[in-house]
Amino acid sequence: MPRPGLRTRPLRTRPLRARILRGLATATAAASLATGLAACGGGDSVTAASDGAASDGTVTVGALSNGAGKETVLTVAAVPSIRAELPKKVRDSGRLAIGVGALPAGFPPLAFVGTDQRTLTGSEPDLGRLVAAVLGLKPVLSNATWENMFVGLDSGRTDVAFANVTDTEQRKLKYDFASYRKDNLGFEVLRSSTWDFRGDYRALAGRTVAVGRGTNQEKILLTWQEKLKAEGRQLTVKYFPDNNSTWLALDGGKIDAYFGPNPDIAYHIRQDAGTAHPTRNAGTFSGAGATLQGLIAATTKKDSGLARPIADAIDHLIKNGQYAQWLSAWNLSNEGVDRSLVNPPGLPLDNS
Template structure:
């Protein structure tokens, strides 16, 4: 009698273990299925852009010929060769381009916050910036230049001549770092917009400005009282690249594909020439 009862107890225990085992497997299978579904539901950067139907560009439109404001047919528009590049990227993605104009030093924060999809603003891909965002291949290289008042052209010919002087630079740019590194004891005045820096130079609140050469050429052509000095820097030709949110490999690849096409077709050179011609 006792033996039969014992056998029944063993049988019940075995059944319970089998049921628990199947229950655990079913739960793990459900979890695995849930994880797979979640992975499938994660949209790539390119998918999100295509789904929204627009590519949101962040730029700082005070940097001719890269990007700047111009009145066209009575309407204020943002133009420049960076903008033309952005249009081509949007076209290749099959979406519309939306432009958000902001201060240069706020662009990467906006990118990281997801307020914009990419940054095209004559930005140099420094090692410091690479810690927080990804970059495309270099799409354009330009030398740095120093703008001075015409009356001071013979006064400032080398970086030594600028020692201890008040130097205007755009805040957060490569030019800001170059001025710090190559002009001894420079008194830097860093502002968000180049237009404000030009006013500072005209009003004799700074002695010189450090900007990229195409930008210098653009502003000097519009202001008879300013010239490009003979000052040369050692730190040259790092180039500009498109900044993209960290980890967006698919968008980086898509942007690089467009840039490769534009370079092969010599269109970037054309965009630069056209943009320079648009500067008043």
């Protein structure tokens, strides 16, 4: 996201991708994605054939996403005062090398290969492009495995990673962060349901909720189940072999809600919108637990001098409303932040 009994963020992040992809086994987007990766050659690191940004600062958010994102054209002017904050080497290069750890299979809606079977799309690459535009730099995206993305940062081959990386105190020993999104879990219910979760576990009394085994959200849900049991109330927890089975159970009224990663839910809500049983998000909860709001952050090599100008670029996008448009395009508005923080408090060393 170890809190006691909870997985570390790398382990939780990768199952998030696996859970999303299992639920996309028959989807057109997954088919296009698999073909696209094969076309790229399947190596450990692939530079995107198209960076998806025009030289005039125009970024088409949600492009080539097969419906995962709402295509939105944004024109972002370079800001000289923020560009001047960049380390001279990066500023003079005219490029921002952006790492995305989406190999081998991608993780929509966050990062995956688009329908042209070449371009990296998703909320993470799109924000990288927007930040590069503010900095007056050409975005150069490279796709790698999760582990090799960090190798790229360590070696200096990559300037910054936009890859759903959670800010943790352990990672801050090696990296600097500029936060840009809340790290949330969410509850998915049928759109017809009147139930909502507003942060109080007592709202779960009498409910039946599905969750993935061995996940951070399972540990949180089981903790709430024990609290309710001690209060003489019941929460029924259900498990299913994959997301398709979970969603069928939700459609059929066998469960009241699914508790999972918020981006996973955001993606499914958009995919399910035109079906007979559309769903909605009934509330979120910090993946870091009740006492700390987890944050997703742009990740740079420690002391590289990049975190501050990237944070200022994100703040500029927030002020201009383009950040909100980016979130909305990917159905992630409930993960928005008021400002980008450089190295904010992260998950503690004993649970990160």
